[in-house]
Amino acid sequence: MNPHRYHSAMEDSHRWLDFPMRDDDIVICTRSKHGTTWMQMICALLVFQTPDLPAPLPELSPWLDWTIAPKDAVFAELEEQLHRRFIKTHTPLDGIPIHPAARYIVVARHPLDAAVSLYHQGSNLNRERIAELTGVPVPGSKTTQRPELRDWLVGWTLAGNDPRKFPDIFPGVMAHLSDAWTRRAEPNILLVHYADLSADLEHEMRRIADWLEIEVPESCWAELVQAAGFAEMKAKAERTAPDPLGLMRSRDAFFRRGESGAAAELLSAEELVAYEARVETLIPKDLADWLHRP
Template structure:
């Protein structure tokens, strides 16, 4: 399918404002979770939040505890409104501020006193997850934005839009690769979290200079697990806070969390097309293998 003349933007949320980062007063210890969509970013939001609180079951919306600054919630909303809400609220609640973003350098400032966590997932799995996520937007949110983001008519249309127009998976990874060995940057792979959650929670806690008591660990591990997140899926589905409008349908954020899920949707031809572009966009074989499978980052 040729999407050259397809308006793929109609399938995405209508308003993002990376200009908001110019208004940030960055502080030592701030934590930024930066990745393309559906890399385990929401999982990482929850992990960071659970680590900094010692295990919190009472929060209502993870995107308010760990905000997405560039996400414009409703038509005409000023960036300053969101910043003032957080500065007068959540940014005062915890020992450090944490945000989630799909922005990358240079639109996202790289500050030496800020810590950056870069979640990465197998690209094929993230693509499938993104497809289901995008088609789970509530009618209320679409009505707010005049019908957008429109649902994809098929996975084939989504696949072609992603590979031929967006390519955000590779764009994000390539933007962060030059920083991967910086002391204030932590790349972490979704498959590694699945293989050894506790070990990687320790790794993240060390990166954040957090001391976790033995009494807190069991609570943290439980609340960072997929079962707890699935049982509390309403905490991860997002709302337009000022208008109390749900953004995602029930179950729209926490789905399977499965490694290798792409095999249920990719055709053999699509897999070849992905692999060809994957090699073109990430020519370093060792980096490519890490992006696919995790392990030790080259």
């Protein structure tokens, strides 16, 4: 059975159907604003074992299903890579073929924190540039004044959009993580929590390296962990931000804060209760407990 198709003006998951995988490929399969770029940097540092990467991060780790970049060019770029490849996708695991020997990493984040980051990312996008590249006019909803963050966040938690048509809205995010959660015991799938990266980056990088079967000399760890930190990535935003075609108003603004836990404070006690009730209808309790833990 073919994977589900996730298709929009900027993404087409069916590109994966034609992509020739290698046995040692690493696929970073993470929803928007859940730590995709962070995991790309971690993988880059583990593969090259130096903070001095040979090219900007978006070149080393292309977004395969991004339709703005021609498919043949992306495939050719990846074919030319001689190092162990680490490839970006925002498509859930049920939307891509699972190669039995490749490795798939899914990063999860507290949904409210991810949503706040998504809101600010929307303000940083150059909609006119996107329309120029996609040929799709800027939607009317994007040309009017945006609601305040709190009102937008409440609406995001209550949305009922089709997960396959709107994967960044709440039901889509929950479907992405729920699908990955059901596969977590599979040997080539790893779930990583954004909060764990924040709390103990070195521990998580060592865990990821062990799982990828990458040996890192002990003398390298300190500088690799430092290079994967938020401050270092923000300082090098021109080479780390996922913006090869100028879709952002500011690459520096892409790395806004990188913190966890503050988003829930935007909602009232009643709104948080409603959010938690909604979570119960969308994902199993063990996933909810893991996802929302401190």
